[in-house]
Amino acid sequence: MPMNLLTFRGGVHPPHNKHKTEHLALIKARVPGLVIIPLQQHIGATCEPVVKVGDGVKLGQKIGEPKGFVGAPVHSSVSGKVVAIEKRPYPGGGMVQSVIIESDGLDTLYENIKPVGKLENLTADHIKSIMREAGLVGMGGATFPTHVKFSPPPDKKIDTIILNGAECEPYLTSDHRLMVEKPEDVVNGIKAMMKAVNVDKGYIAIEENKPDAIKAVTQAANGEENIKVVTLKVKYPQGAEKQLIKVCTGREVPSGGLPMDIGVIVNNVGTAVALACAIDTGMPLVERIVTITGSGIKEPQNLIVRIGTPFADVIEQCGGLEEGIGKIIQGGPMMGIAQYTMEVPVIKGTSGILVLKEEDLELAPELPCIRCGKCVDACPIGLIPTKLDGFASKGMLQEAEEYNAVDCIECGSCSFVCPAKRMLVQRIRLIKADIMAERRKAKQA
Amino acid sequence: MGYGNLIVSSSPHIRSEETVQRIMLDVIIALLPATAASIYFFGMRALAITITSIVAAVAAEAVIQKIRNKPVTINDGSAVITGLLLALTLSPAMPLWMVAVGAVVAIGIGKQVYGGLGCNPFNPALVGRAFLIVSFPVHMTTWLSPVDGVTSATPLGMIKMEGIKTGYMELFIGNVGGSLGETSALLLILGGLYLIYRGIIDWRIPVFYLGTVAAMTMVLGHDPLFHLLAGGLMLGAFFMATDMVTTPITPVGRIVFGIGAGVLVVIIRLYGGYPEGVLFSILLMNIFTPIIDKFIRPRLYGEVKAK
Numbered sequence: 001m002p003m004n005l006l007t008f009r010g011g012v013h014p015p016h017n018k019h020k021t022e023h024l025a026l027i028k029a030r031v032p033g034l035v036i037i038p039l040q041q042h043i044g045a046t047c048e049p050v051v052k053v054g055d056g057v058k059l060g061q062k063i064g065e066p067k068g069f070v071g072a073p074v075h076s077s078v079s080g081k082v083v084a085i086e087k088r089p090y091p092g093g094g095m096v097q098s099v100i101i102e103s104d105g106l107d108t109l110y111e112n113i114k115p116v117g118k119l120e121n122l123t124a125d126h127i128k129s130i131m132r133e134a135g136l137v138g139m140g141g142a143t144f145p146t147h148v149k150f151s152p153p154p155d156k157k158i159d160t161i162i163l164n165g166a167e168c169e170p171y172l173t174s175d176h177r178l179m180v181e182k183p184e185d186v187v188n189g190i191k192a193m194m195k196a197v198n199v200d201k202g203y204i205a206i207e208e209n210k211p212d213a214i215k216a217v218t219q220a221a222n223g224e225e226n227i228k229v230v231t232l233k234v235k236y237p238q239g240a241e242k243q244l245i246k247v248c249t250g251r252e253v254p255s256g257g258l259p260m261d262i263g264v265i266v267n268n269v270g271t272a273v274a275l276a277c278a279i280d281t282g283m284p285l286v287e288r289i290v291t292i293t294g295s296g297i298k299e300p301q302n303l304i305v306r307i308g309t310p311f312a313d314v315i316e317q318c319g320g321l322e323e324g325i326g327k328i329i330q331g332g333p334m335m336g337i338a339q340y341t342m343e344v345p346v347i348k349g350t351s352g353i354l355v356l357k358e359e360d361l362e363l364a365p366e367l368p369c370i371r372c373g374k375c376v377d378a379c380p381i382g383l384i385p386t387k388l389d390g391f392a393s394k395g396m397l398q399e400a401e402e403y404n405a406v407d408c409i410e411c412g413s414c415s416f417v418c419p420a421k422r423m424l425v426q427r428i429r430l431i432k433a434d435i436m437a438e439r440r441k442a443k444q445a
Numbered sequence: 446m447g448y449g450n451l452i453v454s455s456s457p458h459i460r461s462e463e464t465v466q467r468i469m470l471d472v473i474i475a476l477l478p479a480t481a482a483s484i485y486f487f488g489m490r491a492l493a494i495t496i497t498s499i500v501a502a503v504a505a506e507a508v509i510q511k512i513r514n515k516p517v518t519i520n521d522g523s524a525v526i527t528g529l530l531l532a533l534t535l536s537p538a539m540p541l542w543m544v545a546v547g548a549v550v551a552i553g554i555g556k557q558v559y560g561g562l563g564c565n566p567f568n569p570a571l572v573g574r575a576f577l578i579v580s581f582p583v584h585m586t587t588w589l590s591p592v593d594g595v596t597s598a599t600p601l602g603m604i605k606m607e608g609i610k611t612g613y614m615e616l617f618i619g620n621v622g623g624s625l626g627e628t629s630a631l632l633l634i635l636g637g638l639y640l641i642y643r644g645i646i647d648w649r650i651p652v653f654y655l656g657t658v659a660a661m662t663m664v665l666g667h668d669p670l671f672h673l674l675a676g677g678l679m680l681g682a683f684f685m686a687t688d689m690v691t692t693p694i695t696p697v698g699r700i701v702f703g704i705g706a707g708v709l710v711v712i713i714r715l716y717g718g719y720p721e722g723v724l725f726s727i728l729l730m731n732i733f734t735p736i737i738d739k740f741i742r743p744r745l746y747g748e749v750k751a752k
Contacts, residue, residue, distance in 0.1 A: 009746075014459060170459070242746060252747040326452045333459040340453050360459075361452060367465050367521070368563035373647070373694045374463075382743035384694065404745055412457035419463040420563075426455045 533626025
């Protein structure tokens with residue numbers, strides 16, 4: 001088994017910029033006065049609210065139930081009163097129906113929340129139902145409902161679970177601190193996941209620049225023969241699902257396929273800890289670790305934040321904003337989403353709030369491609385980004401499809417390295433969406 | 446709320462420091478030793494030719510962009526490189542007005558007619574040189590000896606026409622007849638190594654280009670070291686066959702390009718009418734660049750389609 005400093009083809013080396021927060025211990029953020037809990041914090045169907053305006057709710061109480069199988073319930077992260085159910089700005093873009101709860105500051109626990117029992121006594125189905133009832137989704141940012149991931153069709157035999165602790169996005173240190181401070185939960189989480197699909201191979205993959213996390217998790221996994229801690233070379237996008245699978249197992253997800261097609265399920269370390277916590281205490285996913293950092297933040301920190309806390313509230317607890325800010329980003333600088341308002345809430349997928357000053361964002365004008373090939377060297381998938389850029393600019397869908405535009409994982413490495421500052425991944429995203437729309441149309445016809 | 450207008454745009458939100466301008470600057474830096482050597486060997490004539498060529502190229506770029514009503518981009522440094530490269534391929538005996546004509550053709554017909562930087566299929570400097578060879582064949586093949594300044598043949602000319610071989614050391618240092626920049630293999634290699642170190646050019650092109658020339662001349666019973674050091678091969682291998690715009694974009698494509706150009710040089714040098722074949726080997730391979738890029742693509746992750 002190859003174990004040391006594994007990596008993948010392509011990739012880039014953006015400056016880490018993790019030094020401001022990587023050694024800061026987790027701190028609990030104060031209980032927010034008001035939370036905005038979107039009824040859709042996951043890929044899939046929006047939840048139906050199960051509370052009404054005026055209802056009293058308690059901490060951990062379910063307030064939204066998904067309509068379909070692909071979805072995850074949402075829970076109240078405070079105790080208090082529902083003051084509105086309406087559309088609010090959502091950090092993933094657009095407006096989403098949200099339950100707004102005024103906190104009474106008491107954190108009265110919902111009665112049904114109690115420890116589930118020992119993992120040894122739980123069946124696979126039981127673990128999967130805990131995943132669902134706790135509202136678990138992929139906490140790396142993709143927010144795919146966890147219980148759905150763990151319910152593959154019967155013909156897909158899963159044999160490997162990978163926990164993603166790479167945290168290759170610059171600036172972010174939430175997974176890093178989580179692994180340093182809660183390594184036992186990380187290991188308990190992967191054990192529960194392995195039991196849920198009855199597999200005996202587990203990997204916890206961590207980038208080399210987090211030696212304290214590697215040490216802590218390795219110690220916690222001591223004696224667990226089926227769990228291997230894998231040290232990865234520091235390179236972006238090391239934590240991309242496909243790259244991680246290749247590194248740990250040597251397998252490649254087929255083009256157009258899913259990890260389960262090759263027997264693998266990948267989860268963020270945060271999801272594993274949330275599962276361990278749900279088993280230990282019965283508490284659903286109502287808080288998460290958020291790294292608040294960047295040149296525009298006065299006192300960068302790693303905070304444990306209640307889901308639904310407005311960005312403005314969180315930023316205020318970090319000393320507020322510096323002068324001359326340019327962007328407020330949910331997530332990291334490579335794949336995060338720029339926000340137009342600080343009224344958006346922290347959701348299950350919010351790994352970081354990155355605030356950059358305007359001066360950090362100055363971008364030279366886009367020049368013609370000089371065909372230097374740096375995007376080709378950087379693409380971890382083996383695409384020719386500049387070619388796709390050309391096709392996308394001209395709306396040449398067929399050609400873009402032939403050049404595998406839909407295989408793009410949108411990591412942004414191409415745009416990062418481009419000396420001509422071309423909007424490569426940005427245009428590929430657009431043509432990808434167009435191709436998918438065409439495919440859907442063709443399917444319907 | 447106390448915050449002004451937030452910028453909202455699609456990720457990534459950070460970019461590398463690298464710029465087109467910096468790449469061009471690196472190429473110019475890499476060419477400086479060879480340029481300085483040409484001035485050392487051939488004196489003020491070399492300096493005058495270099496300056497004329499650069500000024501004419503930059504002026505042509507600016508004027509044509511003005512006429513086309515496009516932003517003037519002479520600051521990107523690409524026209525400076527074209528002018529400099531063209532100068533380095535010319536004889537020190539070349540009249541200055543011909544130099545200027547060559548530079549204007551290089552930029553005008555070699556680059557701007559296609560739409561400017563990034564759009565040209567052929568290396569502009571080589572287009573300029575090809576134009577000059579066809580238009581002024583006598584001036585383009587009258588060479589001076591750096592030792593006494595009198596007319597002399599190039600090492601490749603001497604071996605082709607008279608069967609006289611120049612010594613390796615003279616070829617390596619550059620104390621031989623020839624164009625401004627092709628004389629000193631040593632300084633060209635230094636410049637090329639700098640570009641490889643800086644990640645500007647792909648080592649594959651010079652290695653496979655030079656390697657093919659060495660292997661093929663050896664197989665055909667000629668002196669490989671002489672052929673590597675003589676003529677414009679070093680200049681071509683490190684500075685022209687590596688021109689990003691006109692060569693393949695994938696690593697494997699660049700290997701194909703290097704081998705193809707190497708084969709063509711040897712064929713032209715040994716069996717063609719010209720003593721030197723670097724110019725045409727690169728221009729001919731430039732023609733093949735689009736088709737190489739069409740058929741040679743990087744391996745796709747997960748290439749097997751899902752069941």
